[in-house]
Amino acid sequence: MKRILAIVGRDITSGKRDFIYAYIMIVPFVMALVLKAIIPGVDSTTINIAVLDTLEPQLIEYLDEFAKVKEFETVQDIRVRVSKTDDYLGLVKKDDKYNIISQNNESEGSYDFLELIVNSYQKDLYIFPIDIEITDSGWKLHPLKQQGANFLIIFTTVFGGMLILLSLVEEKMSNTLSAINVSPASKFEFIIGKSILGLTIPIVGIFGILLIIGFEGINYLMVLVVSISLSFISMIIGFVIGIMNDEPISAIASMKMIFIPVMGSVFGAMYLSEKLMPFLYWSPFYWAYEAMNSIILNEATWPMIFKNCSIIIFITVLVFILLKNRIKRGLN
Amino acid sequence: MIKVKGLYHSYSNDDKYAVKDANFEIKKGEVFGFLGPSGAGKSTTQGVLTGLLPIQKGEVTIAGYDIRNPKKEMFNLIGVSFEQSNVYDKLTAYENLNFYRKLFDVKTRKPKELLELVGLDHVANKKAGEFSKGMKHRLTFIRSMINNPIIWFLDEPTTGLDPAIASEIKEIIKKEKEKGVTIFLTTHNMYVADELCDRIAFIIDGEIKLIDSPRNLKLKYGKKLVEVEHFENDILKKESLSLIEPKDKARLNDIITAGNIEIMHTKEATLEEIFIKVTGKELK
Numbered sequence: 001m002k003r004i005l006a007i008v009g010r011d012i013t014s015g016k017r018d019f020i021y022a023y024i025m026i027v028p029f030v031m032a033l034v035l036k037a038i039i040p041g042v043d044s045t046t047i048n049i050a051v052l053d054t055l056e057p058q059l060i061e062y063l064d065e066f067a068k069v070k071e072f073e074t075v076q077d078i079r080v081r082v083s084k085t086d087d088y089l090g091l092v093k094k095d096d097k098y099n100i101i102s103q104n105n106e107s108e109g110s111y112d113f114l115e116l117i118v119n120s121y122q123k124d125l126y127i128f129p130i131d132i133e134i135t136d137s138g139w140k141l142h143p144l145k146q147q148g149a150n151f152l153i154i155f156t157t158v159f160g161g162m163l164i165l166l167s168l169v170e171e172k173m174s175n176t177l178s179a180i181n182v183s184p185a186s187k188f189e190f191i192i193g194k195s196i197l198g199l200t201i202p203i204v205g206i207f208g209i210l211l212i213i214g215f216e217g218i219n220y221l222m223v224l225v226v227s228i229s230l231s232f233i234s235m236i237i238g239f240v241i242g243i244m245n246d247e248p249i250s251a252i253a254s255m256k257m258i259f260i261p262v263m264g265s266v267f268g269a270m271y272l273s274e275k276l277m278p279f280l281y282w283s284p285f286y287w288a289y290e291a292m293n294s295i296i297l298n299e300a301t302w303p304m305i306f307k308n309c310s311i312i313i314f315i316t317v318l319v320f321i322l323l324k325n326r327i328k329r330g331l332n
Numbered sequence: 333m334i335k336v337k338g339l340y341h342s343y344s345n346d347d348k349y350a351v352k353d354a355n356f357e358i359k360k361g362e363v364f365g366f367l368g369p370s371g372a373g374k375s376t377t378q379g380v381l382t383g384l385l386p387i388q389k390g391e392v393t394i395a396g397y398d399i400r401n402p403k404k405e406m407f408n409l410i411g412v413s414f415e416q417s418n419v420y421d422k423l424t425a426y427e428n429l430n431f432y433r434k435l436f437d438v439k440t441r442k443p444k445e446l447l448e449l450v451g452l453d454h455v456a457n458k459k460a461g462e463f464s465k466g467m468k469h470r471l472t473f474i475r476s477m478i479n480n481p482i483i484w485f486l487d488e489p490t491t492g493l494d495p496a497i498a499s500e501i502k503e504i505i506k507k508e509k510e511k512g513v514t515i516f517l518t519t520h521n522m523y524v525a526d527e528l529c530d531r532i533a534f535i536i537d538g539e540i541k542l543i544d545s546p547r548n549l550k551l552k553y554g555k556k557l558v559e560v561e562h563f564e565n566d567i568l569k570k571e572s573l574s575l576i577e578p579k580d581k582a583r584l585n586d587i588i589t590a591g592n593i594e595i596m597h598t599k600e601a602t603l604e605e606i607f608i609k610v611t612g613k614e615l616k
Contacts, residue, residue, distance in 0.1 A: 006434035014422040017459075175418035179475065182382050182412040183435040184404040332384070 003185045007193025011167050015197070020248065024163060028156045028205035032212040035148045047110050050078040050090045050101075062121045063091070067114070075101075089114050098122075149213045150292045151266050153223075154285055156205040157230045158262060160198035161238030162255050167194055168242025169251045177331060187331055191239070198235045203227050215296060222295045222305050229309040230288040232316045234258070240323050243330025261285060269293075284312040333483055333514040334358040334381065339390035341376050350376040352538045354390070358516060363509050365529035366518040367607065373538040374518035375415065378485050381516065382412050395483055408438045411481030415488040415518075417468035421461030425452055425471050428460055429478060436479040446474040449504060450497075466493050473501060477508070484508060486517045490524055502528060522603035532603070536611040546603060553606040557599035558584060563592040572599065 015021035047067040051060060052075065063069045072078045078090040082101050089110060090101030098118050102111055171177045180190060206227050210218065237258050245251035265285035272280070280286035291308040294300035339354040351373045358364040366374045379385035381392060383402040392399040397406035419428045429443035447453040450470040455463070460471060469492060476484065489505065490498035505528055509515060519525050525532050526546045533543045544552075556575040561568060571587075573580040575598075587593060 003435050006431055009434075010420070010423070010427075010431045013427060014420060017422045170420070170422070174421055175414070175416060176420055178384055178414060179412070179418055179432065179472075180435070181384055182407060182410065183432065184407040184437055185435045186404065332386075 003189045004193040004196070007185070007190060008196045011163075011194065011197050014167070014170060015163070018166070020166060020252075021163065024159045024166075025201055025205070028152065028159065028202075029208050029212065031152055032149075032209040035144065035152065036213050038144060047113055048088045049114060050081045050088055052078065052092055055091070055093060059118075059121055063117060066117050091118065145213060146293070146296055147266075147270055149209060149215065150289055150296060152209050153206050153227070153292055154230065154262055154266055154288055155259075156209065157202045157227065157234045157288075158255070158258055159205065159234075160202040160231050161234035161236075161241070161258065162252065163201060164194055164198040164235055164238030165242035165245070165251045165255055166248055167197075168239065169245055169248050172243070172246050181332065187328065190331065191327075194239075195235050198238055199228065199231050202231055202234070218295050218298055219300065222300050222302070223292070225305055225309055226288055226291045226295065226312075229312040229316075230284060232313065233284045233319060236316065236320055236323060236327075239327050240330075243327060265289060281311075282315070284315045287311045287315075333360050333362075333395055334364075334516060335391070335393045336377075336381070337391040339377070339380060339387070339392060341373075341380055341385060341388055343376075345388070349538050351380070354535075354540050356533060356540065356543055358514055360514055361509065361512040362531065363505070363515040363517060363529045365525040365532035366516070366535055367520065367522065367525045367532050367603065368518075368535035369520055372535045374520075374535055375487055376538075377535070378412075378487055378516065378518050382410065382485055383407075404437070408436055408479060409481060410483045410485065411476035411479060412485045413473045413476035413487060413489055415491065417465070417472040419460045419468055419471050419475070422459060424457045424459055425463070426456040428471060429475055432475050433478045438479050440478050441480060443478075446477060449477075450474050450500065466497060469493060470497065470501075473504075477504075481513065483514045483516070486515060488519055488521075489517065490521065491519075498524075522607065526603050534607055534610055542610050549603065549606050550600050553609055554600040559595075559597055559599050560584065560587055560593060561595040562587050562590070563594065564590070568594065 049063055049067045049069050050072055051063070051069060053071040053073060055071075060069055060071070070081070072081060075090075075092055078092065078101060082088045082090045082103050087110060088103075091114065092099050092101065100111060100114055100118075171180070185193075203224065206223065207220065210220075210223065238255070241251055241254045245254060261283055262285050265280055265283040266289050268280045269277070269286050269289045277286075287308040291300065291305055294304060335357050336354050339351055340349050341351040342349045354373075354377060356364070366377060368374050376385065380387055381394060381399065383399055383406075387400055394402075394406055395409050397403055399406075419425075420431070423431065425447060426443050429446060433440040433443065444453060444456065447456050450473065452467060452470055452474075455467065460468060463471065473486075473489060476486070486505070490501050493501065502524065505515065505517075509528075515528075517525070517528060529546060531543060531545050532549070534541045542549075558573050558575060559570070560573065561570045563569070571583070573584045575581065575584075
């Protein structure tokens, strides 16, 4: 354990002095922030209503059932709020009549929807006259949020492999592997030591992505299990590419090749028809995508997660058996 | 401490051997030199002895451990200094040593103490990547001492170092020898071998041609000659005189009696001359 921690500590110290490590660690968060910034603009299916704080509490309570309500002190404040670029409608009462303040660039139907709610309230219909269900072609979440986050998560696991390969290339460039090989550190300890950062950093990244984008209510334990399972394959690929390359640029260029199965699996899972899905069954990234999709939608069950993770690990073990000798030779 | 019997090694796994039928034993506290030109098989032999290269044929035991299945315990007992410096460029000198010491289960030396030993203490917190070649070499050298090895493998320990630093390194090796450390030293520098080794092996084309002490080799292969430079009638003369031939002995006696000697020394053979004589090849 002491030796494993020493290897991890060395990698951290070395990584802190290399901008590529920092880049790899920051990228998932930056991408999540970008995604988050894009999502509100297209995700504003909820009506936002600005009201005066003097409006009758019953109406505010009633509005709150169907929309996000924010109270303001003056009509001018409401006008200022409505004039901003996002979707916001104002509602003020004047001489027993309700006026809707709009900027005329709000989402189609939101004005009518607010009018309908107010009419409903005025007619004392506390039960909404019709059942309203908002659907958008089968999407339960905004597609950018659902697919974007999922893609980003799977992409982030690849970064773990990248960290491992960079660390190995550094060892190869400086020929320090020879010094390790004449110390009591075993190959097993070396591999575990090198793998720890490659496993933990993507997991931190994945949790960061989910929190930044706003998936508070999902099962994070399931996320952890799927992330760990998927990270193994990236780690193996990182080891193989790391031992085959003697300098970081060529190593990263080789690692980019892994983006092809990642993207192929994710986009295939998104756009291929059901009958073509078996063509993706070889890819652990497909199974991870499927599992993560269910988790994000809060539809995942443990049997489903275990099934998918077992398939991912089974494929990983097969890959490991195929590459085991290559890795062992490369570490000599 | 080291036993090698019928050792062969081929990089291509065929009969093109880099080391052929090597046999030798090294006793505790002995400094054993492997002397040979580049590509003779010195580093290959050291590679097998330290477990870096797989043993294909033959038997090797290091401190009683069979190198076929090297144990952690064995690596706690040995130290290896490489010909090519191999330290982490992004880590400081101190961090390099501190990381390496954590890999051992035995009592280790303090990095600061080792850095002082080779005059690197003032750059302890400087990244090794900013070091000169000689500084990196010294760092690689002291790293091999961190676990107080009882068997120490040194591959060209003074190559590329300026004479003052090379002298420091040789002094450190001598001190470790005094402590009873067994040293396996590969070099193509005959002066280093002559100065440090109790016994040397001449290796050429993967084959050990001869093993003996430098003194015995010199006695066996050296010429019984004296070279003398002296003034005779105000003219500087240089003569090479046999210590066996009566005529030359008498002449030498006359020169000494005249007392006009400028330089006089015995013409013993250098290890390089002996190497050429034995192997027919030069040490390069």
